[in-house]
Amino acid sequence: MTNSTDEQAVETSIEAATSRRFATLGEIYECARDQLSPDAWAVLDGGAGAEQSLHDNTAALAQWSFRPRYLSGVTELDTSTSFLGIELAFPVLTSPIGGDGLFHERGQCEIASATSMAAIAPIVSEASPFPLETVAKASDGPKIMQLHAWGEPDEFLAFARRAALAGYSALCVTIDCPTLGWRERPMTRRFDTPAQQWSGNYGAAGGSAADRLRSGTGSDWTWETLAGVRSRVDLPMLVKGVLTAEDAEAAVAAGMDAVMVSNHGGRQLDCLPATIVQLPEVVTAIRGRVPVAVDGGIRRGTDVLKALALGADVVLVGRPIAMALAADGANGVYTALTLLRAEFERSMLLAGRRTIADLDRSVVQPRTVHGF
Numbered sequence: 001m002t003n004s005t006d007e008q009a010v011e012t013s014i015e016a017a018t019s020r021r022f023a024t025l026g027e028i029y030e031c032a033r034d035q036l037s038p039d040a041w042a043v044l045d046g047g048a049g050a051e052q053s054l055h056d057n058t059a060a061l062a063q064w065s066f067r068p069r070y071l072s073g074v075t076e077l078d079t080s081t082s083f084l085g086i087e088l089a090f091p092v093l094t095s096p097i098g099g100d101g102l103f104h105e106r107g108q109c110e111i112a113s114a115t116s117m118a119a120i121a122p123i124v125s126e127a128s129p130f131p132l133e134t135v136a137k138a139s140d141g142p143k144i145m146q147l148h149a150w151g152e153p154d155e156f157l158a159f160a161r162r163a164a165l166a167g168y169s170a171l172c173v174t175i176d177c178p179t180l181g182w183r184e185r186p187m188t189r190r191f192d193t194p195a196q197q198w199s200g201n202y203g204a205a206g207g208s209a210a211d212r213l214r215s216g217t218g219s220d221w222t223w224e225t226l227a228g229v230r231s232r233v234d235l236p237m238l239v240k241g242v243l244t245a246e247d248a249e250a251a252v253a254a255g256m257d258a259v260m261v262s263n264h265g266g267r268q269l270d271c272l273p274a275t276i277v278q279l280p281e282v283v284t285a286i287r288g289r290v291p292v293a294v295d296g297g298i299r300r301g302t303d304v305l306k307a308l309a310l311g312a313d314v315v316l317v318g319r320p321i322a323m324a325l326a327a328d329g330a331n332g333v334y335t336a337l338t339l340l341r342a343e344f345e346r347s348m349l350l351a352g353r354r355t356i357a358d359l360d361r362s363v364v365q366p367r368t369v370h371g372f
Helices: 014-018 025-035 038-045 052-061 107-117 132-136 153-166 184-188 208-215 223-230 245-253 275-286 301-309 319-351
Strands: 064-066 081-083 086-088 092-094 121-124 144-148 170-174 237-242 258-261 292-295 314-317 364-366
Touching (some): 025 038, 038 184, 038 319, 092 319, 107 121, 132 153, 237 292, 245 258, 258 275
Parallel strands (some): 170 237, 237 258
Antiparallel strands (some): 064 364
């Protein structure tokens, strides 16, 4: 059922899953909540404002059902794919997780180690207590560096050069976080994330990332600014935070090599549409010119399958990874990725699709529950 080329074949049997410390992703979530302080849990589990977008991301995924094709003759799967030149065992990346030291003392270093074992790649957050070079040394697997669309272009370019020298394969530019969202769960606890949790990449500047996130002043970047830095960066560039056809077109015009449909997991501007709702609009606008990723609300292997069927080339997983990090460090993250992949593969098999290329709009339909 697994890829013949995988050096570390994922275990997909229920027996293998139940022999681990965590048999399901739900058990990991419960452990994370027990492990974290109430303040850290409020940061991790919360969203912006009334948390409408946070709720809608998961609720919208539940509004799709599968259309399986039985007697399809599928006995083995090939879930391998590539994204921005990075070979992936299955079409998942881990989302950038800022302030990751709140959840584990080694934070993103543990995530990088686990993703290398799982034969996928992480997107490493700029707003971290760990310098990008430190995270790069945590594993020999491919990594993507996330940067924000803020500050002077020369400062951005200096970060891009650091990432290239450290061996990162691509850059991910987040455009929806010019300042921190209105996050009421930590606010009601009177908890303010310590500045050092966001500032490991700033050296002597110390609080620069924290100051920008807390400032409330926004960013003066435009699509023209992004196009200008793109012309001076050799690494492939992915833009994160696209929700409309208009911004998808602007991203392609700016020279982006891929776009990510994301509402920041419901943690920035509240009352945004769910990312799975916006995905088809962006895919239609892109017209196959660049790959499309999607981020937000992914909690299960079935969610990954739905997102791919609706047009995504790769799927980003954030909160489940942060929770796994809190639960058991690199081991927890690797277990979460293994369980996610196992459920995804089992669902592909049951849906009668053998390869990623077989996953198209015919796999899903809007959910209808008669009588409700």
